[in-house]
Amino acid sequence: MNQIVTISFSALTENIKIARAVIHTFLTFRGVFDKDIFDTELAVNEAIANIIQHTYKGEPKYVVMTLRWTDPNVLEVLLRDFGPKVDVSKVKPRDLDDIRPGGLGVYIIQRIFETMEFKDVADGNLLYLRRTFLIPPKKDETGEA
Structure with missing residues (x-):
């Protein structure tokens, strides 16, 4: 069953x-493990921070998250911005041996x-993220899975 939530924010x-x-x-609501929720929040946090810092460079625009x-x-997480096109060839992780603050997003x-x-869009950028979760079995009233 598909379920969708979309928000836009400055x-x-x-x-x-x-x-x-x-x-x-x-x-x-979908029964995802707490650690997986935290990791997902962290990764999307980094992606949005990159949009704000590198794409918009502080301009007062907005982000749409689906x-x-x-x-x-x-x-599936879709992050849409309306800034200049990202040069995808420059979007890569920093070498982990390069020890310094930031840059690990x-x-x-x-x-x-x-x-x-x-994803290719007419104006701005659309970042597509996808992740599969292992969901624990639901317990019944007796506490058994």
């Missing part, structure tokens, strides 16, 4: 908390999501 770092809260609630749940236990996203790709 490209401000404080609004990343709103996106994280939506992800948290969306995945909690969460789509499909069977079997797949989350792409590495984190690629470790948590099975798919990370930019």
Whole structure:
């Protein structure tokens, strides 16, 4: 069963908390393990932070986030911005031996999501993320799975 939630918000770092809260609630309702919810929030946090910092460079624009749940236990996250086109050849994780603050967002996203790709859109950018979850069996009233 497909379920979709879409929100749009101003490209401000404080609004990343709103996106994280939506992800948290969306995945909690589907019975996803807490650790997987945290990891997913973290990866999407990094992706949105990259849009704000690198694509918009502080311009007061907005981000559209769509969460789509499909069977079997797949989350698709679409992050849409309306900034300049991203040079996809430059979107790569930093070497982990290069020890310095920041710059690990792409590495984190690629470790948590099975798919990370930019889709072609007329204006701006569309980042597509996809992840499959292992969902624990539901317990009945007796507490048995």
